[in-house]
Amino acid sequence: MGKLEIYKNDSFVLNDAFDQAVMNLHILKKQNGYKSFVICGCETGDGTTTVAINLAAALAGSGWNTVLIDGDMRKKNDYKRLNENASQGLSDYLMDRLLFEEIIYDTTTENLSYIPCGELIDNPVRLLCSGKMNKIREDLAKKFDFIIFDMPAINAAMDAKVMATDADATILVSSIGHTYKKSLLDAANTLKEVNANLIGTIINKTDMEQYVASHEEYDYFQNERYINKLTKKKRAKRK
Template identity: 35%
Template structure:
């Protein structure tokens, strides 16, 4: 294990904590029934809050006493653009390329029970690496060492990486941005995941305004007053996981 310790920002906003606690409870209940351990966090488009959600969800699960590994599986984005920004950090790409062993890439964090595997240096062939035997071996190793493993993946409409990862893990969570992600994008993402046999276990509605989040739990009828495009999207989402509000979720870590 690398000696570097990542200082992960732990948000103190109670509303945010409550939202992630609810999502953690949903995942834990699902895990008891279906024995799900590895999850791909996916989104239709970039900048829908998926990475912030992945980090905060990992913290919430770790706070519940479960041993969690957070994997940055976006090997295409330079490290200086990451939430957990570290220069020249060995990680996923080096392991999949056979340059290091898994324990050489995994790092401790300042959050008890939470460890982190960075994306590593930018490879030329991320799809080839994700389709390799080494990726299957990675899944086998982490399932025996961790209670939960979260893969933060690239946007589905940008590259194929997220779909490939989702097809190999136990379940996928699709993160959508309230009032922004279109129904067309959502349906296309669902079909894309289904075509590869991915288990889409739920959708997380992200970036809700605080007032909307409070009213959400009072009644779904609140959203019937929204404009048509938003109403159709929310109507589709209510069959999935309850949404955490990102009011107060940190934009920088």
């Protein structure tokens, strides 16, 4: 199999945001041994896949052997940019059509592997609850440092709820101007009902003004703002 192309994000602001996420996951791994994470939206359209891809790429960029798994077996591959050249994947393994090694794709990002969703399944919950799913979790844990599951929105299907019960932690994705407060609370409560380890929310689609307002010093070193502060101090001493 050829390598799948993973687009590179050149935005300093986005990279800064994902660096913070990587730091938090690194701490969780060091303190608690966490390595498997379910990423799911509160509602459809929250941008979960974009977040999962960037998070997995950022972890791989830190030198961790990482695998990104497309766990959405309900959505057609035509709507998934990474699956254009990867029609076989997780569902094919779970239905005993392919071996574990045959569904793992190399990518153009160093340290990052990818497992597509595979054949479209109308109701994949039974597959996600199967012994084969437990087996692949064990095999992934032996092979990778970080395992990122990109799952359908929690309020749209049961899939993420099922996966969250066995993952080390779950992260909800919400988006500015799209996710209602009620949807966020409903999603959190749904995960709480099954004792899933919800560790936080990533807020997607934040505009520049909102990001700067909450991270005033995000470009402190990039724009060498410390030089201006040092100059002001020197001037003050001269006076």
